[in-house]
Amino acid sequence: MQIQRVAVIGAGTMGHGIAQVAAMAGQQVRLTDANPDVLAAGLDRVRRNLDKGVERGKVTPDDREATLARLQACASLGEAVADVDIVVEAVPEKLQLKRDLFAEVAGQVSAGCVLATNTSSLSIAAIAEGLPHPERVLGTHFFNPVHIMKLLELVHHPGTDPAVLDAVRQWGEGLGKTCIVVKDSPGFATSRLGVCLGMEAIRMLEEGVASAEDIDTAMVLGYRHPIGPLKLSDLVGLDVRMHIGEYLARELNNPAFEPPALMRAKVAAGELGQKTGKGFYDWER
Ligand SMILES: NC(=O)c1ccc[n+]([C@@H]2O[C@H](COP(=O)([O-])OP(=O)(O)OC[C@H]3O[C@@H](n4cnc5c(N)ncnc54)[C@H](O)[C@@H]3O)[C@@H](O)[C@H]2O)c1
Numbered sequence: 001m002q003i004q005r006v007a008v009i010g011a012g013t014m015g016h017g018i019a020q021v022a023a024m025a026g027q028q029v030r031l032t033d034a035n036p037d038v039l040a041a042g043l044d045r046v047r048r049n050l051d052k053g054v055e056r057g058k059v060t061p062d063d064r065e066a067t068l069a070r071l072q073a074c075a076s077l078g079e080a081v082a083d084v085d086i087v088v089e090a091v092p093e094k095l096q097l098k099r100d101l102f103a104e105v106a107g108q109v110s111a112g113c114v115l116a117t118n119t120s121s122l123s124i125a126a127i128a129e130g131l132p133h134p135e136r137v138l139g140t141h142f143f144n145p146v147h148i149m150k151l152l153e154l155v156h157h158p159g160t161d162p163a164v165l166d167a168v169r170q171w172g173e174g175l176g177k178t179c180i181v182v183k184d185s186p187g188f189a190t191s192r193l194g195v196c197l198g199m200e201a202i203r204m205l206e207e208g209v210a211s212a213e214d215i216d217t218a219m220v221l222g223y224r225h226p227i228g229p230l231k232l233s234d235l236v237g238l239d240v241r242m243h244i245g246e247y248l249a250r251e252l253n254n255p256a257f258e259p260p261a262l263m264r265a266k267v268a269a270g271e272l273g274q275k276t277g278k279g280f281y282d283w284e285r
Pocket of ligand 1: 009012014015032033035092097118119121141142144235
């Protein structure tokens with residue numbers, strides 16, 4: 001089983017990046033989004049990332065052109081998923097949305113197609129439940145920005161076929177990622193630790209323990225984290241992190257994951273972090 005043709009559903013923060021790295025690795029990629037403006041903006045972001053790569057001498061102009069030629073924007077879901085080897089969904093972190101999407105996709109893909117979810121925390125078994133081929137469902141958790149971050153967290157549920165896991169691991173390594181394999185458990189190996197730290201940092205900011213900059217500097221210089229937990233929350237998106245926190249608080253029965261009031265207020269005000277220009281920091285757009 002070899003994965004060469006990819007469909008990415010959702011062209012937002014993660015989807016455009018997943019499409020980019022797959023196309024850069026020589027795969028035929030189709031990208032779609034329910035919102036045509038996001039789809040156009042996603043392609044634009046890929047172009048800009050590649051332009052930056054050329055400017056920095058990391059991508060040749062020929063590779064830039066070849067990558068863009070392998071990347072096709074599709075207006076419909078059916079067009080995107082026909083005849084691909086793997087479908088990677090990167091739609092918002094809502095269980096029912098992902099389940100409904102895969103139920104629709106399952107009826108339109110060819111035999112043997114893998115359904116991969118970029119969920120940061122949701123149960124892979126719950127996403128796979130009721131699908132005709134749950135053995136071909138697994139988590140492929142990429143990190144933001146996808147073209148820079150090396151980690152790919154592969155999450156298998158009890159029914160995932162080991163051959164599917166092997167094939168996807170090979171695919172991930174072909175994209176230049178370092179793969180870790182994790183059992184289907186809330187928040188996997190990454191979000192469970194990272195979100196816990198992020199929520200505590202927000203609570204500290206709320207309590208006036210220190211400024212956002214100083215809380216972040218504490219972790220960067222004191223604990224050698226490459227980026228502080230508040231800035232990271234801004235990069236991920238406060239809405240995305242809030243949904244993950246709510247889910248983990250419930251699933252792990254642990255109030256440490258409960259989104260603090262400050263986070264809820266920022267999300268309600270549309271201050272979602274880098275993507276809206278403001279979160280815990282002001283971002284140039
Ligand atoms: N943002 C991060 O740093 C990050 C990191 C790792 C994993 N994730 C996970 O990746 C997933 C996507 O997150 P994101 O930050 O890219 O979200 P996002 O909001 O930036 O993008 C999601 C996109 O999905 C589209 N969409 C919604 N419903 C759709 C449908 N039915 N069909 C097609 N498109 C649809 C939306 O229009 C939107 O453009 C989530 O599960 C999230 O938890 C996010």
